[in-house]
């Protein structure tokens with residue numbers, strides 16, 4: 442199959458490399474000339490020692506992607522609207538691989554795409570999948586969600602699935618996209634806890650209560666409860682909240698060690714989606730009246746700049762209530 446990958450950061454490049462290895466053609470679009478130049482010379486721009494397979498090319502010209510029927514979105518979420526508005530999307534399949542919510546509109550990426558062009562089919566590819574490990578061809582399992590086009594999802598599954606990149610199908614695109622976006626906020630909270638030296642008990646509690654919070658928010662927004670127990674929910678939450686490879690967890694960890702949000706973001710130097718998603722999510726949960734204490738605590742620390750210890754103390758003093766209140 443022929444794919445254009447919009448966004449040649451770590452994830453877009455990893456997906457392009459995987460698609461190429463699996464016998465597909467992939468054109469990676471990126472704004473950065475150096476990145477595009479390296480890919481076209483067969484050099485992986487981020488992972489040393491990994492070859493760019495045959496059939497993978499890169500371009501800095503956004504209009505070149507219009508020759509492709511299947512478009513993969515691997516951009517930072519806040520840039521999706523402006524970049525995709527430049528492309529004629531009519532009749533295309535758009536597979537969202539980004540993980541976040543748009544500020545102010547609180548929209549998921551597939552909703553942004555549909556707002557730009559009604560006449561296209563949207564999908565979401567999500568799950569526990571660090572770009573570096575996918576680039577190296579290490580075993581990974583993800584979910585491909587679809588909205589209406591079940592036949593298209595089966596065709597895409599056949600093109601993307603491989604021994605080391607297993608692709609499961611799920612018709613709940615709302616739940617799959619929300620899982621990928623919301624886990625980043627919980628991973629920041631876990632990073633803060635680890636940075637403060639709170640220990641493994643606290644981390645396990647945060648992951649578990651975080652999953653309940655993600656599920657509560659998701660169900661209220663139209664997702665299926667069980668999706669949050671799958672790869673794009675619990676799977677990605679566990680990966681991101683426990684691994685040093687995660688930018689979101691690392692961001693929280695640096696805050697826990699006393700760095701300001703600006704300094705932590707500068708030190709990481711890559712997109713940390715949970716920061717903007719925490720802001721969008723706090724406004725959304727306030728508007729909808731959804732109880733989301735972990736999201737609120739993260740928001741108060743990174744957006745309102747409240748003192749970490751005070752926010753945590755208030756959190757721990759809350760009445761615990763019932764374990765499962767969705």
Ligand SMILES: NC(=O)C1=CN([C@@H]2O[C@H](COP(=O)(O)OP(=O)(O)OC[C@H]3O[C@@H](n4cnc5c(N)ncnc54)[C@H](OP(=O)(O)O)[C@@H]3O)[C@@H](O)[C@H]2O)C=CC1
Nearest residue numbers: 450451452453472515516517520539540570571572711712
């Ligand atoms: N990395 C991972 O393991 C995974 C990431 N994701 C998701 O993929 C998305 C992208 O992340 P990732 O690739 O890691 O991020 P990176 O930080 O590696 O790359 C982001 C890229 O987007 C580019 N960019 C910034 N603004 C624009 C714009 N207006 N138009 C075009 N390109 C732009 C950046 O260019 P520049 O550097 O020049 O600013 C950079 O090359 C995120 O939503 C993330 O959550 C999902 C699964 C795994």
Ligand SMILES: O=C(CO)COP(=O)(O)O
Nearest residue numbers: 568569570571687688689
């Ligand atoms: O979503 C990811 C892996 O599934 C990547 O997480 P980070 O953006 O926190 O690195």
